[in-house]
Amino acid sequence: xxxxxxLCGAVQFEVTPPSxxxxxxxxxxxxxxxxxxxVTWAGFxxxxxxxxxxxxxxxxxxxxSGSTRTFCDRCGxxxxxxxPAYEGELHVVLANIDEPIDRVPEAHxxxxxxxxxxxxxxxxxxxxxxxxxxxxx
Ligand SMILES: [Zn+2]
Ligand SMILES: [Zn+2]
Numbered sequence: 001x002x003x004x005x006x007l008c009g010a011v012q013f014e015v016t017p018p019s020x021x022x023x024x025x026x027x028x029x030x031x032x033x034x035x036x037x038x039v040t041w042a043g044f045x046x047x048x049x050x051x052x053x054x055x056x057x058x059x060x061x062x063x064x065s066g067s068t069r070t071f072c073d074r075c076g077x078x079x080x081x082x083x084p085a086y087e088g089e090l091h092v093v094l095a096n097i098d099e100p101i102d103r104v105p106e107a108h109x110x111x112x113x114x115x116x117x118x119x120x121x122x123x124x125x126x127x128x129x130x131x132x133x134x135x136x137x
Pocket of ligand 2 (some may be wrong): 026
C-alpha cells in the first residue's frame with residue numbers, strides 16, 4: 001500500500017497495488033487542470049483507492065468529455081480522474097502519492113496534443129493521434 005495526500009493535507013488516501021498503468025498525459029485538459037505541460041497518472045481499480053480523510057473537501061468537476069476531475073477545494077491539488085472509457089478505474093495523480101508504487105511511468109499519451117513549449121526528452125514509448133493512444137514510430 002502507498003499513502004497519498006493533497007498539498008494542504010486535508011485529503012488523505014491510500015492506494016493498493018497492483019496498479020493498471022502509469023503514464024504521462026499531454027492532453028490539453030490535463031495541461032490546463034494541472035498548470036503543467038503534462039501530468040503523470042497511475043490507474044487503479046476504483047475499489048483499491050481508499051479515501052481516509054477529507055472526503056468533504058473533494059470537489060468533482062465534470063468536463064465536457066464526460067470525465068470527472070476531483071480536487072481539494074481548500075488547496076486546489078488535483079487528485080483523481082474518472083472517465084467513461086475507464087469503467088471501474090480511478091486515475092490518481094502520481095505526484096500526490098508519497099511512496100513508491102508498483103511501477104514507474106511507462107509511456108507518453110496524447111503527444112500530438114502536447115504543449116508547443118515542451119519537448120519530450122526521454123525514450124519512453126509515445127502514443128498520439130486523435131485518440132491519444134495510437135502508437136507513434
Ligand atoms: Zn488540500
Ligand atoms: Zn490528459
